[in-house]
Amino acid sequence: MENDNRLKLSRREMIIGTTAAISAIAATKLTSIEAGESNKIALADVSFVVNGKKQHLALDTRTTLLDALREHLKLNGTKKGCDHGQCGACTVMVNGRRINSCLSLALQHEDDNIVTIEGLGSPDKLHAMQAAFIKHDAYQCGYCTPGQICSAVAVINEINSGIPSHVSTNLNQSPILNNDEIGERMSGNICRCGAYSNIVEAITEVASKAVKKAR
Amino acid sequence: MKSFTYQRVTTALDAAKAADKTPGSKFIAGGTNLLDLMKLQIEKPAHLIDISKTGLNKIELNTDGGLRIGAMVNNTDLASHNVVRRDYGLLARALLSGASGQLRNKATTSGNLLQRTRCPYFYDTNQLCNKRVPGSGCAAIAGFSRQLAIIGSSDHCIATHPSDMAVAMRALDATVETVNVRGEHRKIPIADLYLLPGSTPHLENTLQPGEIITSVLLPPPIGGKQIYQKIRDRASYAFATISVGAIIYPDGSGKLALGGVAAKPWRIEQAEALLPKGSKLVTERLLAGARPTGENQYKIMLVERTIESVIQQAKR
Numbered sequence: 023m024e025n026d027n028r029l030k031l032s033r034r035e036m037i038i039g040t041t042a043a044i045s046a047i048a049a050t051k052l053t054s055i056e057a058g059e060s061n062k063i064a065l066a067d068v069s070f071v072v073n074g075k076k077q078h079l080a081l082d083t084r085t086t087l088l089d090a091l092r093e094h095l096k097l098n099g100t101k102k103g104c105d106h107g108q109c110g111a112c113t114v115m116v117n118g119r120r121i122n123s124c125l126s127l128a129l130q131h132e133d134d135n136i137v138t139i140e141g142l143g144s145p146d147k148l149h150a151m152q153a154a155f156i157k158h159d160a161y162q163c164g165y166c167t168p169g170q171i172c173s174a175v176a177v178i179n180e181i182n183s184g185i186p187s188h189v190s191t192n193l194n195q196s197p198i199l200n201n202d203e204i205g206e207r208m209s210g211n212i213c214r215c216g217a218y219s220n221i222v223e224a225i226t227e228v229a230s231k232a233v234k235k236a237r
Numbered sequence: 238m239k240s241f242t243y244q245r246v247t248t249a250l251d252a253a254k255a256a257d258k259t260p261g262s263k264f265i266a267g268g269t270n271l272l273d274l275m276k277l278q279i280e281k282p283a284h285l286i287d288i289s290k291t292g293l294n295k296i297e298l299n300t301d302g303g304l305r306i307g308a309m310v311n312n313t314d315l316a317s318h319n320v321v322r323r324d325y326g327l328l329a330r331a332l333l334s335g336a337s338g339q340l341r342n343k344a345t346t347s348g349n350l351l352q353r354t355r356c357p358y359f360y361d362t363n364q365l366c367n368k369r370v371p372g373s374g375c376a377a378i379a380g381f382s383r384q385l386a387i388i389g390s391s392d393h394c395i396a397t398h399p400s401d402m403a404v405a406m407r408a409l410d411a412t413v414e415t416v417n418v419r420g421e422h423r424k425i426p427i428a429d430l431y432l433l434p435g436s437t438p439h440l441e442n443t444l445q446p447g448e449i450i451t452s453v454l455l456p457p458p459i460g461g462k463q464i465y466q467k468i469r470d471r472a473s474y475a476f477a478t479i480s481v482g483a484i485i486y487p488d489g490s491g492k493l494a495l496g497g498v499a500a501k502p503w504r505i506e507q508a509e510a511l512l513p514k515g516s517k518l519v520t521e522r523l524l525a526g527a528r529p530t531g532e533n534q535y536k537i538m539l540v541e542r543t544i545e546s547v548i549q550q551a552k553r
Contacts (some may be wrong), residue, residue, distance in 0.1 A: 064242045083243045083285070086272070106273050109339060110401045119313070119342040125269045126343065130289055150247055173339065180338065188333040188473065193322040209473035210337025 069133045072097065073141030081128055088112045089119075090128035091138060099139035099168045103212075110211035113169035113176075114138045120176035122210075139168035142175065150231070151175050154224035162215035170211050172227045177207045178232045199229050238275050245287045247415050249308075249451045252288045256447040257418040259284045261524035264449060266309060266345040269336075270352040270409070279362065279369055286316030289345075293451055296320070302457035305414075308347035308450045312336070312402065316347060325455060327463035327482050329407035334467045337474045340525070347450035350403055350413070350430070351442065355476050356385060367393045368438040378530065384478060387529040387536050388506075389499035393439030394528065398431065398501050404482040405465060407502035408494040412454040418447050424454070441500070461486045462551040466543055479536050480542045485551035488514035493544065495523070500535060516545035 063085045067098045069076065072095060079094055088105075091097045091114070100123060103111030107125040115122045117136040143149035152169050154160070161167045181197050191196045197203060204222050213221065246397035256262050261283035265271055267287075274280040296318050304320060315321060316332035329494050336344060338402045358364040358377040365374035377385055377395050385395040406427050413425045430442050444450070461484040469475040480496035494504035508522035520541040527537060 058424075061436060063240050066243050083241055083268070084238045104298065105276065110337065110339060113339055120339050122269070122341045124341075126273050127268060127272065127285075127287075128244075130265070130268065130287055132245070132290075185313060186329065186333060187329075187338075188320065192335075193329055195324055206473050208339055210339045231315045 042138040045121050065126075066129055068129050068132055070131045071134055072136045073138060079128065083127070083129060085128045086124050087114070087116075087128045087131055087136070088123035089124045091123060091136075097138050097140050100172075101165055101168055103169075105168065108212070109166070110173060111166050113172045113211065115172055115176055118176075118179065128235040137172075139172055142171065144214040149175070150228050151224070154228045158220045158227070159217075160220040161213070161217050166211060166213045168223055170208070170213065173208060173211045174221070174228070176181075177204065177225065178205065178229045181229065182232065199226070201226075204229075223233070239278060239281045239283075241282055242284045243287065244284070245290060246416075247291060247485060249288070249291050249293060249449050250420055252286050252291065252447050253416055253418045253447050253515050255447070256520045259286075260328045262286055264288045266348045267343040269340050269403065270348065271345045274353060277360065278360065279360065284338060288449070289388075296447035299454065304455040305517075306346050306375055306455065307451045308345060308452055310346045312337070312344045312346070312349060315402075318510060324458035325405075325409060327484060328402065328405040330463070330465035331353050331401040331467075331480075331482055334465060334477075335401040341405070341509050346402075346453055347413075349400050350406070350427075350450065350453070352400060353441075354408050355399045356396040356408070357381065358413075358500070361398060368396055368434075368441075371437070371439045380549070381532065382475070382530040383532040384497075385530070385537075386499050387533055388524055388527040389435065389436070389501065390528060394434035394498055394500070396434070396438065397497055398499070399476050400502075401467060401477060401480060401482075401496055403427070403431075404480055404494045404496035404502040406453065406455075407504050408482045408484060408492050409459070410456055413450050414452045414454060415444065415448045415450050417449075422451075422472055423448070427453075427502075428504070430552045434500050434503060438500075459484060459492075461536060464550055466550075468539060470542060480544060481503055481540070481547050483544075483547045483551070485512070485548065489548075493519075493523075493547070495540060497538065500522075512548070516541050 065080055066083050067080050069078045092098050099109040100114055105110035105124045107122040110147050112122055112124040113120050116134050143152045185195050186193050186197055187206045189202045204225050263282035265285045265287050266289050293309040299305045312332050316329045322329050327425045359366050359368050365376040367375050378456045386397045411427045413430055415423045434442050463484050465482045467480040468478045477497035483493035485491035492509050494502045505523050506517050511518040511522055
């Protein structure tokens with residue numbers, strides 16, 4: 023049927039189309055407000071590597087790393103949840119360490135090496151943690167999942183490099199891998215669907231192998 | 238967020254000079270607190286001076302046997318440093334009890350010390366707050382105050398200092414090193430870093446405009462059983478309702494500081510002399526002159542019981 027063609031838009035295309043329409047309205051308003059307050063927009067350049075690819079951007083100084091990734095580089099895998107460092111949906115890895123990309127200015131990442139969920143694996147070649155999340159049904163709506171997976175990958179690195187946690191009983195021994203440790207270390211990632219028990223199972227499976235490999 | 242101009246500097250002295258030259262500027266390090274406040278337009282700097290790449294990210298053994306911790310050392314690196322874990326367990330424990338893994342990777346040592354209160358009335362720009370808008374009033378005192386200060390507060394402000402790390406630093410007698418625009422260095426004992434609110438709660442510390450923290454000094458290791466006990470509404474990733482950071486020796490003597498009760502880490506050295514006599518007497522002296530609200534009066538008993546718990550843990 024002819025009408026069906028209209029339904030062939032993907033969910034993302036639909037959202038992009040709708041958001042663009044709303045942005046167009048908002049942008050008009052914003053220009054007039056800024057003109058009224060004579061609020062100048064300051065621009066600055068930054069260069070960093072994202073998922074192995076060098077990027078050069080000229081940005082409004084206010085742009086967070088999260089917005090640079092999503093809005094400028096169109097890497098939509100990293101999600102904006104609270105935008106205040108409370109939910110962990112925006113977790114990415116910078117120079118091997120996980121951070122909240124919403125609480126970091128893009129300009130502060132000159133020469134940094136950034137890895138997002140898109141850099142961990144692809145649909146054809148999943149990262150072990152992505153595969154484990156699917157196997158253990160470690161999500162429902164999936165919105166927090168990229169942040170959970172980036173965080174989980176970093177947690178294994180942290181345990182392997184001996185970084186202690188609040189629940190480690192002995193600060194001077196290598197941290198062990200158990201549910202308490204995983205729960206504590208993942209507390210910066212909120213899942214409002216409550217998939218926590220399956221998330222812990224997925225991480226445990228990958229971590230057990232990773233720790234074995236290291237030994 | 239209000240628009241701002243941005244510059245990177247490579248030394249602390251350059252940062253101090255840049256701040257002196259540009260009115261309305263602020264230093265940004267990890268940014269985990271400042272950016273949050275800028276998004277809410279509680280902080281509105283016209284210019285940001287990025288000090289994150291000033292090379293102040295080293296932890297070094299000091300000639301006196303203590304540690305010199307660079308101001309830009311992040312909370313994860315500080316908590317996992319071998320010497321900190323071995324000799325300053327209280328500091329490692331306090332750091333690990335705070336924030337989340339992501340935030341600890343980004344938050345710096347000096348930023349942690351200088352973070353702003355999490356009083357909900359400070360954060361809500363629709364509410365009156367003398368810290369945010371001097372002279373506007375305090376909605377917290379008659380409001381939801383169960384998390385707020387019980388001592389050292391005033392009729393103008395009952396906000397608490399949120400840092401766990403600062404409580405450990407206070408009990409360990411840390412000293413802050415600074416530099417100013419003229420290149421002059423200053424050492425400030427952490428006991429003298431913070432101001433109580435009085436009638437000027439917007440003034441939070443004794444740093445001069447443009448003066449910048451370069452490092453934190455820890456005295457040589459003092460041994461003892463080092464314990465940080467934090468009471469909070471959930472088991473992880475929450476600010477303290479109250480916390481006790483303590484160093485306890487086999488004879489029952491020791492040092493301790495409290496978090497979550499005042500606008501600074503709360504320590505009264507005379508109260509520590511009473512440690513061998515038990516938690517009740519220590520708490521009476523430590524919290525003498527407390528002025529809790531109806532909602533946070535419970536903190537006094539909670540402090541006593543947490544100190545008792547710490548004393549008992551030290552005996553094990």
